[in-house]
Amino acid sequence: MWQLAAEAPAAGGLGAIGTFLPIILMFAVLYFLMIRPQQKRSKERNTMLGALKKNDKVVTIGGLHGTIVEITDDIVVLKVNDATKLTFDRSSISSVTSSAAVVESDK
Template sequence: MFYLAADGAGTTGNALVTFLPFIAMFALLYFLLIRPQQKRTKARNMLLANLKKGDKVTTIGGLHGTILEITDDTVVLRVNDATKLTFERSAINAVTTAAQSAAE
């Protein structure tokens, strides 16, 4: 069934044909899985880096609040008039309304 080339002249072409499906699968996985995940991670890191006082946010647990204080690691949210809660900065899931800047 299988024939071996006696002089080895056809091995370069055969190696390329052999590895082509693996290369195509890696490219497909890269564009369908790896690259979109990198984009989501980059967008989340930008969101967390751009948090500021006055932003209305939602936590990963679904709690809505307004940022009162922010440090490198923690965020203090005002949930209602009397309740302040401290969260890790990474617990912020989304900014629902950005704080108005002083220029506006």
């Protein structure tokens, strides 16, 4: 009887690889479902922020719609209506609704 108990663990046999395989698979699934898409969105957002230019119509993260009047490395000045200009950080721009190339081609 003691002899059978000693042989039982060795008969199951994948060893260390079998023990760590579920953990490795979990990390692979997490990478492809969570980490990689987040990196892709971050890269697209940085590209969009880098491509901002004067006369682009944008939406801020607060939902404010405006047209870029001035732009520097860190600051964007938006024209909200005829008399109102507001200053925002460049990182507060959420999306571009229409770019300056489209606005100029409509004229």
